[in-house]
Amino acid sequence: xxxxxxENVRRSFGGLVAVDKTTFxxxxxxxxxxxxxxxxxxxxxxxxxxxxxxxxxxRVTFHSRPVTGLKPYQIARLGLSRTFQNPSxxxxxxxxxxxxxxxxxxxxxxxxGCCLRWPGQPREERNIRDTAMAQLDYVGLAPLAHCPAGALxxxxxxxxxxxxxxxxxxxxxxxxxxxxxxxxxEKEDLGQLIRKIRDRGVTxxxxxxxxxxxxxxxxxxxxxxxxxxxAEGPPSVIQSDPKVISVYLGGEVQADSAGGELSAKWSQxx
Amino acid sequence: MTRLRQLLPFxxxxxxxxxxxxxxxxxxxxxCLTQLTMALYYAIVVIGLCLVMxxxxxxxxxxGAFFAIGGYTSAVLTTHDFSRFKAAGWxxxxxxxxxxxxxxxxxxxxxxxxxxxxxxxxxxxxxxxxATLIGYPALRLKGHYLAxxxxxxxxxxxxxxxxxxxFGAADGINGVPEWTLAPxxxxxxxxxxxxxxxxxxxxxxxxxxLLLRNLLHSRVGRALQAIHDRETAANAMGIDTAAYxxxxxxxxxxxxxxxxxxxxxxxxxxxxxxxxxxxxVRYVALAAAGGMANLWGVTVMSTGLNYLSxxxxxxxxxxxxxxxxxxxxxxxAPDGPLKPLGKWMGGLASRLRPEGRREHGAA
Numbered sequence: 001x002x003x004x005x006x007e008n009v010r011r012s013f014g015g016l017v018a019v020d021k022t023t024f025x026x027x028x029x030x031x032x033x034x035x036x037x038x039x040x041x042x043x044x045x046x047x048x049x050x051x052x053x054x055x056x057x058x059r060v061t062f063h064s065r066p067v068t069g070l071k072p073y074q075i076a077r078l079g080l081s082r083t084f085q086n087p088s089x090x091x092x093x094x095x096x097x098x099x100x101x102x103x104x105x106x107x108x109x110x111x112x113g114c115c116l117r118w119p120g121q122p123r124e125e126r127n128i129r130d131t132a133m134a135q136l137d138y139v140g141l142a143p144l145a146h147c148p149a150g151a152l153x154x155x156x157x158x159x160x161x162x163x164x165x166x167x168x169x170x171x172x173x174x175x176x177x178x179x180x181x182x183x184x185x186e187k188e189d190l191g192q193l194i195r196k197i198r199d200r201g202v203t204x205x206x207x208x209x210x211x212x213x214x215x216x217x218x219x220x221x222x223x224x225x226x227x228x229x230x231a232e233g234p235p236s237v238i239q240s241d242p243k244v245i246s247v248y249l250g251g252e253v254q255a256d257s258a259g260g261e262l263s264a265k266w267s268q269x270x
Numbered sequence: 271m272t273r274l275r276q277l278l279p280f281x282x283x284x285x286x287x288x289x290x291x292x293x294x295x296x297x298x299x300x301x302c303l304t305q306l307t308m309a310l311y312y313a314i315v316v317i318g319l320c321l322v323m324x325x326x327x328x329x330x331x332x333x334g335a336f337f338a339i340g341g342y343t344s345a346v347l348t349t350h351d352f353s354r355f356k357a358a359g360w361x362x363x364x365x366x367x368x369x370x371x372x373x374x375x376x377x378x379x380x381x382x383x384x385x386x387x388x389x390x391x392x393x394x395x396x397x398x399x400x401a402t403l404i405g406y407p408a409l410r411l412k413g414h415y416l417a418x419x420x421x422x423x424x425x426x427x428x429x430x431x432x433x434x435x436x437f438g439a440a441d442g443i444n445g446v447p448e449w450t451l452a453p454x455x456x457x458x459x460x461x462x463x464x465x466x467x468x469x470x471x472x473x474x475x476x477x478x479x480l481l482l483r484n485l486l487h488s489r490v491g492r493a494l495q496a497i498h499d500r501e502t503a504a505n506a507m508g509i510d511t512a513a514y515x516x517x518x519x520x521x522x523x524x525x526x527x528x529x530x531x532x533x534x535x536x537x538x539x540x541x542x543x544x545x546x547x548x549x550x551v552r553y554v555a556l557a558a559a560g561g562m563a564n565l566w567g568v569t570v571m572s573t574g575l576n577y578l579s580x581x582x583x584x585x586x587x588x589x590x591x592x593x594x595x596x597x598x599x600x601x602x603a604p605d606g607p608l609k610p611l612g613k614w615m616g617g618l619a620s621r622l623r624p625e626g627r628r629e630h631g632a633a
Contacts, residue, residue: 051506052502052505052506072505073507076506077508081506081507082506088500088502088503089500090496090504091499092495092499093496093499097492100489100492101496101504101507101509104489104492104493104509109488110490111517114484114485114489114491115481115484124489125488168507
């Protein structure tokens with residue numbers, strides 16, 4: 001039983017078809033990666049899954065529920081959380097408050113209750129704070145809890161965003177290029193962290209350009225080219241797929257010889 | 271301990287209010303309390319605007335109109351003679367419930383009007399409905415559609431008031447009765463009640479600030495700030511952004527109407543200029559002058575500047591002064607003058623200290 005099903009999704013912007021004929025599934029507990037050259041439609045696909053964009057046709061099912069047409073906040077409440085390609089923290093808040101926003105859908109007091117500090121509301125507020133702090137600790141940023149979010153380095157912003165996404169208690173986590181802008185050490189830490197997140201029961205779907213990371217991490221890979229999936233399978237299969245090789249190395253190439261070249265290329269960090 | 275520190279500004283504010291009254295009494299200038307009371311009521315509008323502009327990141331150019339809706343609803347209901355319904359059964363029932371009360375009009379005739387309390391609730395209800403109708407379509411869109419919608423709405427209210435005899439047209443409504451909140455606490459413009467009215471206004475402002483402080487330091491406040499910073503990310507984190515923007519706007523409109531009701535009873539009347547676009551722009555200027563997302567700054571700046579304006583300090587340049595303030599704030603100090611001033615004073619203080627602690631200035 002798949003956790004997420006994307007069925008024949010299509011989305012165009014004006015005359016440009018960004019995503020088309022895209023069908024794949026994400027099984028619970030796996031780390032799945034979507035790869036493809038720039039402009040392949042990966043982020044568009046993420047935006048469709050998380051509800052920021054509506055597909056022109058096709059459907060997305062999450063936890064066996066059709067979610068096409070739902071607003072992002074409704075999909076988030078069903079247990080899907082995400083990070084963005086450019087870390088989008090709330091820059092007027094401190095690090096801890098950013099993560100506390102992630103607890104929004106898991107808390108309930110409204111305008112009146114919060115104004116009046118109604119019995120129960122202060123306790124919920126403490127709960128939000130404690131849970132958020134635990135998530136920050138999980139990604140190793142607890143010491144920075146009270147820093148303004150705008151003062152953080154790029155890599156740290158990514159981690160705060162990840163903690164914020166985890167604070168929503170997702171069953172599926174979408175990571176949009178989590179490793180871009182990170183140095184080698186940070187990338188290694190990220191890889192370990194993503195595995196740790198998967199091991200605690202969160203399914204991960206990620207878009208990533210760093211092939212070494214993807215090949216190390218992913219159980220399963222979908223390759224998009226001009227918005228259309230051209231291959232799907234475990235890393236070893238993808239590395240020797242002739243269509244993938246021609247997309248990444250260009251032109252018509254002999255599969256047997258180029259396969260080795262590609263896997264050699266992908267085992268180094270770019 | 272932290273709770274005590276959070277409450278410290280409130281204690282200081284209360285102290286400042288008492289000290290002001292004491293000082294004015296010592297100087298035999300207690301008549302100034304009248305304008306100060308009015309300025310405090312206006313400050314409530316700006317505090318509400320601060321919620322919408324500083325936290326939810328939306329601009330409203332119609333808060334003068336909401337103030338007027340509150341004031342006019344109260345004024346009409348508490349001065350209009352409903353005697354012709356006297357015979358009707360429902361009117362008798364409402365009289366039993368003290369919704370209708372008998373009183374004398376300006377010429378000593380016995381008339382039947384709506385009680386101030388009932389009029390207050392009617393004003394709040396009407397504002398709730400109107401603000402929802404304006405805000406719902408405008409806030410489902412991203413961008414500054416609310417500013418345009420409220421600007422148009424403000425003009426409509428202004429022209430409607432000016433062109434309707436029942437609202438007193440250009441003269442407005444006079445002879446609004448006093449409002450007894452509780453035995454001994456009456457909102458009216460009599461000089462004997464000047465001090466008590468000043469404290470009613472100050473307490474109201476203080477109470478609202480406390481409630482809003484609680485709100486802003488909660489999941490709701492964080493949600494509003496998140497929307498202001500990055501609406502897309504806020505939505506993806508599970509926040510119903512459209513609903514939160516609408517609720518913040520409606521709450522803020524209710525605060526403006528609340529101020530309008532109190533103000534109208536205090537000054538015993540209301541005029542069409544309260545609904546004018548220039549008034550709404552003035553509220554925006556004051557919110558900007560206070561630093562937008564800064565409840566205390568907004569309260570202090572708006573009370574101070576409105577007080578000076580009501581004392582007639584700006585003469586016939588009144589509206590122009592607030593226009594200039596808005597331009598200066600936007601071009602020189604977008605966070606309001608108080609924060610840079612505070613930093614400057616902090617830097618000055620650390621330089622004056624003999625051991626010269628540099629890190630304070632750097633922070």
